[in-house]
Amino acid sequence: MRKIDVCLSPELVGSFDLSGKLVVVVDILRATTCMVTALAHDVAQILPVATLEECQPYCQRDGFVTAGERNGIQLAWMDLGNSPLAYTSGDYAGKTVVMSTTNGTLALDRSRAADQVIVGAFVNLKAVTEYVKAQSRDVLIVCAGWKGMVNLEDSLFAGALVDRVEGEFQHETDAPLVVQLMYRQAAADLSGTVYRSAHVRRLHNLGIKDDIDFCLTPSLFSLIPVLQGAALVPLSD
Numbered sequence: 224m225r226k227i228d229v230c231l232s233p234e235l236v237g238s239f240d241l242s243g244k245l246v247v248v249v250d251i252l253r254a255t256t257c258m259v260t261a262l263a264h265d266v267a268q269i270l271p272v273a274t275l276e277e278c279q280p281y282c283q284r285d286g287f288v289t290a291g292e293r294n295g296i297q298l299a300w301m302d303l304g305n306s307p308l309a310y311t312s313g314d315y316a317g318k319t320v321v322m323s324t325t326n327g328t329l330a331l332d333r334s335r336a337a338d339q340v341i342v343g344a345f346v347n348l349k350a351v352t353e354y355v356k357a358q359s360r361d362v363l364i365v366c367a368g369w370k371g372m373v374n375l376e377d378s379l380f381a382g383a384l385v386d387r388v389e390g391e392f393q394h395e396t397d398a399p400l401v402v403q404l405m406y407r408q409a410a411a412d413l414s415g416t417v418y419r420s421a422h423v424r425r426l427h428n429l430g431i432k433d434d435i436d437f438c439l440t441p442s443l444f445s446l447i448p449v450l451q452g453a454a455l456v457p458l459s460d
């Protein structure tokens with residue numbers, strides 16, 4: 224039977240053998256929600272980079288848009304912050320977005336050794352679930368967390384995914400059961416639960432509100448970003 228596991232923080236990725244695995248990277252608030260939304264609104268590709276030093280050279284370059292944040296705040300030289308709503312107008316169609324965020328792009332960077340890396344968020348939960356179910360590979364969900372720590376919203380997404388593939392995968396450790404139980408407890412009021420999280424508090428302190436409800440909206444898009452070389456592009460059927 225195929226196996227599924229959950230890595231609750233990028234700091235723990237080194238404890239997992241990524242070879243031959245499908246990795247689903249998740250950073251609900253807000254990096255992976257941005258990635259799905261951007262590609263669903265015809266951004267050509269996303270170059271996720273772990274450091275600002277890798278991002279800044281693309282500043283003002285034709286065809287490129289720089290995006291991201293540190294501690295939730297957009298850097299002065301960036302074109303965009305880390306709001307998924309920035310992409311919904313379609314203004315960045317055809318562009319390459321070079322993105323660096325505090326947690327999300329780091330989680331992606333640490334997952335590169337996997338057989339395949341895809342991006343999950345509540346906004347593409349159904350599509351990710353169907354893709355995971357169709358796999359013959361073992362699956363690892365990598366939660367971006369917050370600065371090396373476990374967070375609630377990524378763990379809840381992991382629980383939602385584990386719950387939806389119940390019976391089709393064997394749990395490799397206890398982590399899938401932990402997040403599944405947590406998700407089942409929270410499922411009746413998922414957004415009410417996430418609103419109690421430290422990340423929502425941080426974003427509210429920065430005056431960021433609309434992004435949160437958007438990030439918690441299930442299955443708005445059927446698109447799945449996949450890492451192809453250095454770039455995230457839409458997974459083709």
Ligand SMILES: O=C(O)[C@H](CS(=O)(=O)O)OP(=O)(O)O
Nearest residue numbers: 253254294295324325326327
């Ligand atoms: O922009 C975000 O939501 C966060 C910022 S913070 O580090 O939690 O302040 O970044 P992300 O990499 O999307 O978690």
